[in-house]
Amino acid sequence: MSLLRAVFSVLASRLANGTASSGPFTTPKQSSRYLNYISSQTSSAGTGLQHRCISTSSSPRLKRDPLPLEGVTVVSLEHAIAAPFCTRQLADMGARVIKIERPGVGDFARAYDTRVNGMASHFVWANRSKESLALDLKKPKDFEVLSKLLDKSDVLVQNLAPGATERLGLGYNTLKNNHPSLIVCDISGYGSDGPYRDKKAYDLLVQSEAGFLSVTGTGPDLAKAGISIADISAGMYAYSNILAAVIKRGKTGKGSRIDISMLESMVEWMNFPLYYTYNGAPGLARSGAAHASIYPYGPFETGGGGSVMLGVQNEREWANLCRTVLGDEALARDPRFVSNTLRVKNRDVLKEIISKQFAKFSAEEVLQKLDSASIANANVNDMQGVWEHPQLRARGRWTNVETPSGTIPALIPPGFASVEASRMDKVPELGEHNEAIFEELGVKP
Numbered sequence: 001m002s003l004l005r006a007v008f009s010v011l012a013s014r015l016a017n018g019t020a021s022s023g024p025f026t027t028p029k030q031s032s033r034y035l036n037y038i039s040s041q042t043s044s045a046g047t048g049l050q051h052r053c054i055s056t057s058s059s060p061r062l063k064r065d066p067l068p069l070e071g072v073t074v075v076s077l078e079h080a081i082a083a084p085f086c087t088r089q090l091a092d093m094g095a096r097v098i099k100i101e102r103p104g105v106g107d108f109a110r111a112y113d114t115r116v117n118g119m120a121s122h123f124v125w126a127n128r129s130k131e132s133l134a135l136d137l138k139k140p141k142d143f144e145v146l147s148k149l150l151d152k153s154d155v156l157v158q159n160l161a162p163g164a165t166e167r168l169g170l171g172y173n174t175l176k177n178n179h180p181s182l183i184v185c186d187i188s189g190y191g192s193d194g195p196y197r198d199k200k201a202y203d204l205l206v207q208s209e210a211g212f213l214s215v216t217g218t219g220p221d222l223a224k225a226g227i228s229i230a231d232i233s234a235g236m237y238a239y240s241n242i243l244a245a246v247i248k249r250g251k252t253g254k255g256s257r258i259d260i261s262m263l264e265s266m267v268e269w270m271n272f273p274l275y276y277t278y279n280g281a282p283g284l285a286r287s288g289a290a291h292a293s294i295y296p297y298g299p300f301e302t303g304g305g306g307s308v309m310l311g312v313q314n315e316r317e318w319a320n321l322c323r324t325v326l327g328d329e330a331l332a333r334d335p336r337f338v339s340n341t342l343r344v345k346n347r348d349v350l351k352e353i354i355s356k357q358f359a360k361f362s363a364e365e366v367l368q369k370l371d372s373a374s375i376a377n378a379n380v381n382d383m384q385g386v387w388e389h390p391q392l393r394a395r396g397r398w399t400n401v402e403t404p405s406g407t408i409p410a411l412i413p414p415g416f417a418s419v420e421a422s423r424m425d426k427v428p429e430l431g432e433h434n435e436a437i438f439e440e441l442g443v444k445p
Contacts, residue, residue, distance in 0.1 A: 064420045067094025072246065075149050076100065076130075076157040077137075077170075079107045081203070081228045082187045082262065083159035084126035085235035090155075090242065091129035092413045092422045098149060098437065099127065099428070103134040106430040117405035119427070122228075124408060128401050129423050134431030137168055146170075148441045150179050154249075155242055159187035162198045172257040182255040183245045185238050191261035201262055206230035210266035215273045218288040233265040287347075295343040296321070299380060301355050306363030309378040310370055317375060318343070324373035325366075326357050402426040 072095045076087045084099075084107065091097040101107050107127070112120040133149075135142040150156060156175070158165055165171050165186070172184045186192060189201020207213055207230050217223035241258045249255060267274070276293070277283045289309075290298025297311040312318050322332040331337065331353070336346045343350055358366050363379075370377040379385065392398060392411070399419040401410040403426065416422040438445050 067421075067423055069093040069095035072096070072155065073153040074098070074155040074157060074242075075146070075153045077160055077165070078157060079159065080109050081122060081126060081231035082234040082238065082260075083157050084109070084123075085232060086185070086187070086238040086242070087130065087157055088126050088128060089235075089239045089413070092416070092424070094423050095155075097130045098153075098433070099130045099132050100137075100146065101132055101134050101430055103136055103431065106132070106134070110430070116408060117403065119403055119405050124403055124427050128410065128427045129425040130428055131433035131437065132428035132430055133433055133437050137170075143168075145438070145441060145443055147178075148443065149437075150175070150182060153179075153182065154246065155183045155185065157185045157187070157238065157242070161200075162188055176255060176257075180255055181249060181253065183242060183249060183258070184255065185242055185245075185258040185260060187234055187238050187260045187262070189262045191264065192259050196263070203228040203230045203262075206262045206266055209263055211270055211273065212266060215270075215284050215286065215292065217286040219286060221286070223286075229269075230262045230266045233269055234260050234262040237265045237268075290347070293344060294340060295347045296350060296354060300351070300358050300366075302358045302361060302363040302366045304362045306366075307380045308358070308363050308366050308370070309380055311376040313376070315339075320373055321375050325369045325375060326354065328357075399424060404429045404432075 069090060072090075074087055074090050074095050074097045076083055076097060077100045078084050078087060087095075087097045087099070099107070107123065109123045109126070110120055112122050115121045116124045133145075135145060137143050137146060156170075158170070166174075172186070175182055175184055188197075189206055190196035190199055204224050207224055210230065212229070213222045213224060216225065238258065238260045241260065245256050245258060273284050284292040286292070287298070291311070294311070294313065297313075299307050299309050301307050310321075312321055318337075319329075319332040323329040335342075337343045337350055361369070367377055367379065381389070386392075387409075396418070397412050398409050399412055400407050401424050410424060412419050412424070413422050435445065
């Protein structure tokens, strides 16, 4: 990730030195020239390029250094999570992201809930720093607006229903003839071919197909992830593949197609349990919030109705836990617990022993004991605990962003040194930027 940022910082410096176009769009031809320069720099400098971070105490935000993807324009036909999360990260890095939405309705994630001052929590998370352009692509005039946009854009992202872009005349084979330098990223449940190509795919359904539900839950009871993990995994792979495709275009001058499957993205993350069943071996047992194949590694109740998480990864840590925290050095030599395999086998007995000792102390006291013994541990936080997390506050990871219904707090993207090192602009209203974009394109509303 640091190398990618370093590579794109070269693009940013070129733009800062006056090679960018004066208008709001950078044409694909111009972008290709900048990216050819990047290729020469990466070939000669290897991994030696350094991304320049900006201190929060330096110049005002308007005078900050250019962001890595400034000068790159992304058009996205998107809804829900996977594509919006991908393009929001591109916007974080400075790309101009134009979000195409249906007039009157918009991204259906706008209506998922009303938790954030009347706005949906998913939507405000995945859509800051974007421009909303409401178009009915079945109308020739609106379709022409999109075509004009694509003439001036670098990347098209879409996660519409299977086959929808082809029916609209926006499939890659059609687009590459008119826009040879355009990078097209298609995100779908199962990919662009194969027997599942046209199958509907929602996050939980893909979790199930990918085997995720086979390793989560307790005993016979299945449990899904508490977040849209299949959507998020697809969005992350779309994001990283787009960054790679932009670099590749700098070397070849040609666009490319990226075919992201939610199933394939999720199965990549499932490789540990997949290999665990190699050659027909039995799978991991569902073990709730505890680790299925390492013990003790999971939640334990404490006095006062609290609970803590702890993790022991090796025999040295196990002996230290017994001696320093549990006050029972002999427990480390108990034949039932002398190896991780045996501790996993006898986890119920061991959990009772540990919990009985922890019941004498509050959660805070247990955490202090674990810290003193250098045993890995964690609070069992709810969401309010995360809002108030002292580590996030101490590192200055919170800032504010604007929304149509007021200012809200937002987490600075991971890896960015400060708010000045990223772009965190307003969450858009539906169609908020129609007039401005029409004017840029010379189109009458």
